[in-house]
Structure formats: structure tokens, C-alpha cells
Amino acid sequence: MSAAGRKKGHITVPHIRERKGADPIVSLTAYSAPMASLLDPHIDLFIVGDSVGMVFYGMDSTLGVTLEMMIGHGAAVVRGSEKACVVVDMPFGSYQESESQAFRNAAKVMQETGCDAVKLEGGMEMADTIAFLTARGIPVMGHVGLMPQSVNTLGGYRARGRGKAEATKIISDARTIEDAGVFSIVVEGVVEPLARKVTNAVAVPTIGIGASAECDGQVLVTEDMVGLFNDFTPSFVKRYGELGSLVAKAAEAYGKDVRARRFPAAEHCFKVKNNNS
Ligand code: KIV
Numbered sequence: 001m002s003a004a005g006r007k008k009g010h011i012t013v014p015h016i017r018e019r020k021g022a023d024p025i026v027s028l029t030a031y032s033a034p035m036a037s038l039l040d041p042h043i044d045l046f047i048v049g050d051s052v053g054m055v056f057y058g059m060d061s062t063l064g065v066t067l068e069m070m071i072g073h074g075a076a077v078v079r080g081s082e083k084a085c086v087v088v089d090m091p092f093g094s095y096q097e098s099e100s101q102a103f104r105n106a107a108k109v110m111q112e113t114g115c116d117a118v119k120l121e122g123g124m125e126m127a128d129t130i131a132f133l134t135a136r137g138i139p140v141m142g143h144v145g146l147m148p149q150s151v152n153t154l155g156g157y158r159a160r161g162r163g164k165a166e167a168t169k170i171i172s173d174a175r176t177i178e179d180a181g182v183f184s185i186v187v188e189g190v191v192e193p194l195a196r197k198v199t200n201a202v203a204v205p206t207i208g209i210g211a212s213a214e215c216d217g218q219v220l221v222t223e224d225m226v227g228l229f230n231d232f233t234p235s236f237v238k239r240y241g242e243l244g245s246l247v248a249k250a251a252e253a254y255g256k257d258v259r260a261r262r263f264p265a266a267e268h269c270f271k272v273k274n275n276n277s
Contacts, residue, residue: 005114006078011044011085013117013139017183019044020205025184025217027207028225031056031073035222036080043084045207047119047141047186047219048074050089050149054231055223062148065091067105074113086115087141092149095120099132106138119186121147123173127180134181142182144173144198145211146189159210161194170194171201178202186219187211189236210236 019025027045030036031052039046052073053065067090074088088109095102106118117139120126130140145160154160161167171194174185184205187198192212199206199214208215223229226241233239257263 006086006116007082010081010083010116013085013183016045016085017204020203020216022216025205025207027217027219028222029055029219030077030080030222033076033080036077037082039222040081040084045217045219046077046081046084046086047207048077048086048088048113048115049119049221050091051221055221055229061151063092063151065089067091067094067108070094071109071112074109074115078114085117086113087117087119088113088115090118090120095129096122096126099129102129103133103136103138106133106140110138117141117183119143121149122177123169124176127176130177130180130182140182141207142174142177142185143188144170144177144185145187145194148188157189159189159191161190167194167197171197174198174202174206178204184217187215210234 016025025045026043027047028039028043029049029051030039030046031048036046048070050062050065050070052069053059053062059065070088070091074086078086090102090106090109094105109115109118119141120130121143123144130142133140146157147154148157151157161170170190174187177185182204184207185202187195187206187208189210190198192214195206195208195211196214199216205216207217207219209219220237221229224233224237225239227239227244228247230244254263
């Protein structure tokens with residue numbers, strides 16, 4: 001399968017890279033073409049996150065997400081967006097084994113979705129892989145702090161970097177992956193002073209999620225932001241809409257109409273053209 005590719009004039013990886021310390025970068029997740037086309041005029045950057053596993057497929061972590069799922073959703077978001085830069089997450093198990101495994105799978109994601117870049121989780125342990133990919137034409141966004149793919153080794157989804165040793169490690173992770181060539185870094189689930197230190201420590205933009213306003217940009221999971229995912233809402237999420245209750249109300253009204261035979265009404269039916277039809 002080959003990808004449609006990005007439209008001319010869209011926001012590119014170098015544009016995002018140049019936004020360090022400038023206007024905040026506005027980012028949201030998307031997994032589908034219709035959602036991407038609604039969001040695209042209002043944002044700079046899509047992250048097609050492996051959060052799709054929990055938000056879209058009802059999994060209880062991101063670990064079960066496959067490369068094929070990410071390619072399907074990544075290609076849909078590329079088709080639905082004109083302006084924003086599109087970054088697709090590399091799922092768990094698709095890049096950690098070796099540099100060549102990471103290159104093969106990242107190249108497949110780039111070729112089959114037409115996205116601008118890939119994102120992978122990890123600090124210094126992923127530096128050689130990041131250097132390998134970026135030297136071979138694959139732009140990489142990093143991801144430090146709370147890394148959901150490491151939920152089993154981190155022991156849960158708690159905020160990271162409250163202790164000195166953990167904070168120092170996160171800053172040095174960010175510096176190391178910057179040296180390896182990332183163009184931007186997602187900083188997830190860290191306290192404000194650490195978000196500030198990480199942002200000041202690197203020359204590439206930081207994109208925060210649950211990491212305070214000290215980052216160069218912000219990302220939220222769209223379904224959290226618009227009230228379409230109600231299994232749990234992290235405390236750092238601000239709800240800008242309540243679409244979940246609108247959908248439920250619409251379904252309730254539809255059900256009542258169907259049961260009362262009010263739907264479909266005459267205007268929803270095909271018209272009879274002549275006596276025989
Ligand atoms: O999977 C995801 O949604 C993410 C967010 C931090 C963007 O990685």
C-alpha cells in the first residue's frame with residue numbers, strides 16, 4: 001500500500017522544530033479522517049497516539065496496539081488533514097528490539113501513512129535507535145517522563161520526577177535524545193518545575209501532556225478534551241466539550257422515534273416515481 005502523502009503548504013517537521021520558545025504549539029491526538037478534518041484548521045500538530053488502544057479499542061493499556069492499527073489510523077488522519085503536521089506513534093514492540101527493526105517498521109509507517117514523522121518512547125536507552133533513524137531520513141519525536149508503554153516497569157501511571165534522582169534522569173534523557181536527533185519531545189506527567197527544567201535544557205520544542213504550561217506546546221487526547229472518553233479523566237485534562245452526553249441523548253431520541261414509528265418519516269423515504277415503482 002502506498003500513501004497519499006501530505007498536501008503542499010502544510011506544517012512540516014522543520015516548522016515545528018523552529019517553534020522552540022515561540023508561539024505555543026497546539027497539538028491534539030486523532031485516529032480518524034473525520035475527526036482530523038474537524039480539528040485540522042485549529043491546530044499545528046496531530047499525534048496519532050497509541051492511546052488509540054485504550055480510547056478507540058477499549059484496551060486497558062497501550063501494549064496491545066499493533067503496527068497495522070497505527071498504519072490504518074495514521075493513514076486516515078493524513079487523509080483527513082490539510083494543514084497540521086502528522087506524527088504517528090510507533091507501538092510497543094515495533095522498535096525496541098534493534099536499530100534495524102526500528103528502521104524497517106518506521107519506514108513502513110512513513111511509506112504507508114504518508115505522515116511527517118514517527119514518535120517513540122524512551123530516553124538514553126533509545127538514543128542509538130533515534131540516531132540511526134534520523135541519520136536515515138526518518139524524523140523522530142521523542143517521549144519522556146511518564147511513558148505508558150513502560151507501565152509494567154514503571155509500576156503504573158503516576159506522575160514522574162517528584163524525587164531528585166528521577167528528575168535528574170528525565171532531564172538527562174531529554175538531553176540525550178536531543179543529541180540523538182529528535183525534532184521535538186513529548187513530556188508526559190511531570191511536575192511543573194521539572195517541565196521547566198526539561199524545556200530549558202533542550203533546544204527542541206517540548207510538548208506537554210500533564211506537564212504544566214512550562215512546555216513549548218501542549219497536547220491532549222481529543223476524546224478526553226471533548227468528553228467522548230469517560231472511562232477515566234486524568235486530573236490534567238480540561239473538558240472543552242461534552243460530546244459524550246450529546247451522543248447518548250441523540251441515541252435515546254432515535255430509539256424513542258424508531259419504537260414509536262416516528263422515524264423514518266415521509267421526508268426520509270425514497271419517493272415513488274410511477275405506478276410500477
Ligand atoms: O498515545 C498518545 O496519545 C500519546 C500522547 C502523549 C500524545 O502519546
